Amino acid sequence: MPFLITLKHAARVLADAIPAILLAAMFVCFIIQVLMRYVMNSPVGWTVEVCVIAWLWILLWGQSVSAREEDEIRFDILYGSVSPGLRRWFRIVFSVFLVSIYAWSLPALWDFVTFMKIQKTSYLDIRFNWVYSIALVFSVVSILRYAWVFWTAATGRAAPQAGSDAAVRKDLTE
Numbered sequence: 079m080p081f082l083i084t085l086k087h088a089a090r091v092l093a094d095a096i097p098a099i100l101l102a103a104m105f106v107c108f109i110i111q112v113l114m115r116y117v118m119n120s121p122v123g124w125t126v127e128v129c130v131i132a133w134l135w136i137l138l139w140g141q142s143v144s145a146r147e148e149d150e151i152r153f154d155i156l157y158g159s160v161s162p163g164l165r166r167w168f169r170i171v172f173s174v175f176l177v178s179i180y181a182w183s184l185p186a187l188w189d190f191v192t193f194m195k196i197q198k199t200s201y202l203d204i205r206f207n208w209v210y211s212i213a214l215v216f217s218v219v220s221i222l223r224y225a226w227v228f229w230t231a232a233t234g235r236a237a238p239q240a241g242s243d244a245a246v247r248k249d250l251t252e
Contacts (some may be wrong), residue, residue: 097140100132107132124201131199138212142219147227160242166231173228180221187217 107125117119157165191214194206230236 080191088252093143097136097144100136100139102134104129114241117248127201129197131204134209135212142223147223166234169227169231173224173231177221177228178226180224184217184221187213191215 111122111125114125117121157168160168190208191207194210197206198204199206199209
């Protein structure tokens, strides 16, 4: 069992490191772009392409894989002011709604991503199906995540806390 806990921790660290690495790559590309444009007077376009692709991956990877449920933004004024039973129903309805939408759009998203293999990016010649493949990861992981939210709410398990104290992590070692 300790091996599984170690493996889970390593996977969490890796999942959280990917957006950080991509953000560092964006920063380096930004510095290169400024240097090339204003110091060398020879702008390069590939840096903008890297920044756009990295930003897309940061947003979709971060929300689907790195973010925890308690990290999500909610309308806490309403959610935090109602009873725990009503919060449970909010979670059930919201998760059914999101799973339905993501599942309904998944075939069209698959068609789009696989169709985009015919085009490549301008500077780096990366096929767009590789660039947009993160959207498939986002959809599938979101379906799994909100199916889990539904399951925990339907079985009456505890939900993440809402309210002003939820913004502060209980365990700062995470």
